[in-house]
Amino acid sequence: MALSGTQIFKLLPKTNCGECGVPTCLAFAMALAGGKAELARCRYISEQAKAALTEASAPPIRTVEIGAGAEALKIGGETVLFRHEKSFINKPGLALLLTDAMDEAEIAARVKRFIELRYLRVGQNLKGDLLALKCTTGDPNKFLALLNKVRDTAGAKFILISDQPDILKAGAQALAGFKPLLYAATEANAEAMAAAAKETGCPLTVKAEGLDKLAALTAKLEALGIHDLVLDPGRRQLKRAFEDQVAIRRSALLTKFKPLGFPTIVFPCEMTDDPIQEALYAATFIAKYAGIIVLSDFQGEMLFPLLLARLNIYTDPQRPMVTEPMVYDIGAVNETSPLLVTSNFALTYFIVSGEIESSRIPARLLVVDTEGLSVLTAWAAGKFAGDLIGQAIKRSGVAERMKSRKVVIPGLAAIISGDLEEELGAEWEVLIGPREAAHITPFLKQLCHP
Ligand code: SF4
Numbered sequence: 001m002a003l004s005g006t007q008i009f010k011l012l013p014k015t016n017c018g019e020c021g022v023p024t025c026l027a028f029a030m031a032l033a034g035g036k037a038e039l040a041r042c043r044y045i046s047e048q049a050k051a052a053l054t055e056a057s058a059p060p061i062r063t064v065e066i067g068a069g070a071e072a073l074k075i076g077g078e079t080v081l082f083r084h085e086k087s088f089i090n091k092p093g094l095a096l097l098l099t100d101a102m103d104e105a106e107i108a109a110r111v112k113r114f115i116e117l118r119y120l121r122v123g124q125n126l127k128g129d130l131l132a133l134k135c136t137t138g139d140p141n142k143f144l145a146l147l148n149k150v151r152d153t154a155g156a157k158f159i160l161i162s163d164q165p166d167i168l169k170a171g172a173q174a175l176a177g178f179k180p181l182l183y184a185a186t187e188a189n190a191e192a193m194a195a196a197a198k199e200t201g202c203p204l205t206v207k208a209e210g211l212d213k214l215a216a217l218t219a220k221l222e223a224l225g226i227h228d229l230v231l232d233p234g235r236r237q238l239k240r241a242f243e244d245q246v247a248i249r250r251s252a253l254l255t256k257f258k259p260l261g262f263p264t265i266v267f268p269c270e271m272t273d274d275p276i277q278e279a280l281y282a283a284t285f286i287a288k289y290a291g292i293i294v295l296s297d298f299q300g301e302m303l304f305p306l307l308l309a310r311l312n313i314y315t316d317p318q319r320p321m322v323t324e325p326m327v328y329d330i331g332a333v334n335e336t337s338p339l340l341v342t343s344n345f346a347l348t349y350f351i352v353s354g355e356i357e358s359s360r361i362p363a364r365l366l367v368v369d370t371e372g373l374s375v376l377t378a379w380a381a382g383k384f385a386g387d388l389i390g391q392a393i394k395r396s397g398v399a400e401r402m403k404s405r406k407v408v409i410p411g412l413a414a415i416i417s418g419d420l421e422e423e424l425g426a427e428w429e430v431l432i433g434p435r436e437a438a439h440i441t442p443f444l445k446q447l448c449h450p
Pocket of ligand 1: 012013014015016017018019020021022023024025028041042043044045
């Protein structure tokens with residue numbers, strides 16, 4: 001039975017150190033009881049207390065991993081209905097469908113798109129995650145041939161789709177070490193699918209028409225010792241499928257109904273033949289609340305907006321996006337290129353680096369660790385101070401690659417110039433840059449080509 005906040009509090013260290021992200025152990029206990037925090041965020045809990053708290057702190061939706069090692073795709077583990085309550089945790093995996101009835105050229109073209117359609121945004125590599133490999137021929141040899149063709153696809157995790165447990169088992173054995181998701185156990189084949197999942201150690205999808213049947217089937221599979229489950233409520237009309245997603249999430253979170261406490265998989269590829277409509281359906285399920293979304297194909301104009309929507313929805317609103325603190329070379333820099341400084345708030349970095357790039361004047365940009373704060377806020381918080389920036393310049397070793405000893409600081413932080421000069425020493429000259437990023441181009445032109 002779940003513990004109350006007060007019961008959990010009695011098991012915590014009561015030091016109120018705040019390292020778990022909330023100021024007191026009591027606040028953490030309340031968050032745990034409400035399913036809004038993870039036990040792992042407190043590293044001071046004794047093993048004994050940990051064991052007692054595991055049940056109470058288990059996320060109401062199980063986290064399921066597809067793939068192996070650090071690159072595994074995690075789905076589920078969600079603790080809130082709405083992103084503004086805290087944040088969504090594990091972004092839904094986007095899967096590209098391949099069947100063993102496709103010809104070589106079609107498979108090769110799709111795999112090529114899977115590999116090449118990648119986009120760098122705010123320091124993150126946005127891309128699809130899974131190849132959904134479907135046996136439509138019923139021929140195990142053709143299915144295994146498909147698996148062998150795509151098994152080395154860079155960055156791919158796999159879903160194996162067949163209603164034949166033997167075919168899925170052979171597929172999972174052929175992909176040993178990849179830990180694919182098996183699709184799907186139904187009322188008709190549950191025992192055999194459970195045996196295949198158990199033998200191969202792979203997570204298993206459960207498919208049933210309607211939530212009552214689905215819950216009965218997950219309970220049955222759990223009784224058979226299969227716990228890594230993914231839910232497919234079966235319906236392929238947008239309205240019904242959407243309602244199912246919401247009902248599953250609400251049941252798991254609000255009533256702690258364990259048989260539906262698992263991530264889900266949806267198939268926009270089976271809901272429409274129109275690619276634009278399919279993309280819209282997929283966007284709906286990114287918002288609410290799919291764990292995996294299977295698409296009929298990846299096309300840039302369809303995938304890119306989905307990846308961006310996913311990035312936005314699954315960004316933690318409580319944590320600023322950051323860029324790695326280091327010196328970035330923008331353009332073909334040489335020893336005479338100027339050095340500019342900014343904060344590691346991702347948006348600031350991308351605006352400033354974009355302006356430098358469009359000026360076409362090669363420059364170095366030192367990004368200082370301000371814990372994700374923008375320049376002015378970081379300065380007010382003491383994180384964009386002259387001495388800290390001076391130390392960052394020294395640590396970076398950038399001076400060894402520069403002929404001049406000039407550094408440009410943002411106009412908004414002009415007040416730190418004295419402290420920075422003091423930290424760097426007399427050989428350095430601190431220049432005050434523009435207050436607005438939009439004025440960087442004329443500033444650089446004036447600086448480099450007076
Ligand atoms: Fe208490 Fe642990 Fe949080 Fe520290 S990290 S405040 S000890 S719950």
